[in-house]
Amino acid sequence: MNDEMPRAVNDDDLHAWADGRLDEARRAEIERLLAHNPAAAAEAASWKAQNEAIRALYAAPAPRPDERRLVEEMVRLYGSRRRASRLTAAAAAVGLLAVGVGAGIAGTLAFSPASDDGALRLLPQAARANYLIYTREARHAVEVGADEKTHLVTWLGKRLGSEIAAPDLSGEGFELMGGRLVPYRDKPGALLMYQNAAGQRLTLFFGRSDTNRETGFRFDTGPGTGDTVQTFYWIDGPVGYAISGEIGREQLERISELVYRQLPAV
Amino acid sequence: MADRTDEILALMPALRRYAASLSRSRQDADDLVQDSMEAAFAHLGDWRGVNLRGWLMTIVTNMHRRRYRSTAGRTQLAALDEAGEVAAPAALGDPLERDRLAAAIDLLPPEQRSVLMLVVVEGYAYAEVAGMLEIPVGTVMSRLSRARRAVAQTMEGRNVIGLRRPG
Known part of the structure; x- marks a missing residue:
């Protein structure tokens, strides 16, 4: 840094x-030295001024009225050993800080590098790629159409190794178009596609990672x-789910909630 | 676990402040606190029972880094745009300086930002920061130094401001 120092x-x-x-003695010593070194003194003073500005x-923000409720809710949530009730409570807790659907159960993602097999990183990427590739197809967007819905979900569920459902999104104006088998991390994954009256499309992606032990909910x-x-995505044990679209965060969030509620528990 | 409610509640203002000092917006800060609290409660069993505040700060730091990674490209571009708008107005009032400082801090990589904030805003000693982040004190010092210089440079307008000068 400064040569003249x-x-x-x-x-x-x-x-x-x-x-x-600095302790007293060292501080006095440094200040003596700074007195003979204007450049260093100016720099030190600028750091001090920057500190004050920062x-x-x-x-410190004032305590928030909802804070006690939030903390108590978490204690209740994580005090319970039953996972199912934890997930439900997490969904219920979502409104507390108005952070959007499912941010509630994201926490467990942060601290288990041993069980992080890349699922979280890869899932939204894969979902996104599939969305971009297949929703652009006019005639071959899906492999099996919604007219064979029962066959579609049975087949994809069997290949995925986990029962799936095609959630009803008509409440948000989206109807199932169909789906296809897609690759995900060298294994079969599943893609369902929906469309609304305006021709906007959504995809719901399913990918399996058997070594994953995390549960989380994210927005990408x-x-x-x-x-x-x-993309909204979440991982529930071995199965990851991701909803991708270009319809705005709010509607995508509502749709994610709809999907989350309608999917079978793993 | 329930007896920790009050203890954690008492730390919330500090956690919120730290989250805000790492975040680009109020919404980001709220999300960061929420995610961190979830992580904390999910791992309360791992806490060794020594320094709850430091442990929670570490969780916020790690969560911030993780969150940042997924949005780095987007936010950096946004920061350049904001910096460009800062250059135009002629009158330099106090609120504008605050905005410029916030924009300069937003440009810092998460590792530098968390060190700067733990030292400056939260008042931790260098060795404490090193312990919390599990890095050597030398690394704390170099990140601190780089962070301060980067903020100062951006504030002086030698960094990104010129990129969008109109004309």
Whole structure:
């Protein structure tokens, strides 16, 4: 860094001075040295001023009225050993901070690197790619049409190795078009496609990762600016689910809730 | 577990402040707190019972890094746009300086940002930060130094501001 600074004052000293992390003796020593080194003194002073500006920017927020409810809800949620009730409670807790559907059960994602087999990273990517590829198809968007719905879900469920359902999204104006078998991490995955009266399409992607032990719920806005494809995804034990569309976050969120409620428990 | 409710509740303002200092928006901060609290409760059994505040701060830090990774491309571009708009107005009032500072901080990579905030806003000693993030003190110092310089450079307008100068 600054060439004109004497060896006795190093970069760390300047930071420690600005942060008030020096003991009395060292502080006096550094200040003596700074008196002979205007450049270093200016830098240290600028760090101190920056500190003050940053602290002013992030004042402690006032306690929020919903906070006790949130914490109590979590204690209740995670105090219970029954997973099913935990998921239900998590869904119910969603409104507490108005963070959107299912953020509630995302937490377990953060701390089990041992069980993270990449499922979380790959799922939204795969869902997105499938969405982009197949919803652009005019005539061959699906392999099996909605007219064979029973066959479709039985077949895909069998290949996936997990029972699936084709959720009813008519409440949001989307009807099932059909589905197809797709690859996911060297294994069969499943893709269902929906369309509304305006011709907008959605996909519901199913992928299996048998080694996954995590449960989580995420929202993915895609990799770039101007990217309109958004994906909600969650993982429930060995099966990951992802809903992709270009219909805006709010509606996608409502649809994710609809889907979540209608899928069979794994 | 229930007896920890009050303990955690008392730490919430600090957690919110730290989350806000890592986030680009109020919404992001709320999401970060919610996700972190979920993680904390899901792993309360792993907590060694020493320093609850430090443990929760670490969870927020890790969660922030994880969240950031998935949105880095989008947010960096957004930050450039914001920086460009900052350059135009002639009158430099206090609110504008605050916005510029916030925009400069938003450009920091998550590793640098969390170190800067733990030191400056949360008031942790360097060794404490090193312990919380499980990195050497030397790494804390170099991240702190890089963060401060980057913020200062952006504030001086030597970094991204010129990219969008009209004309």
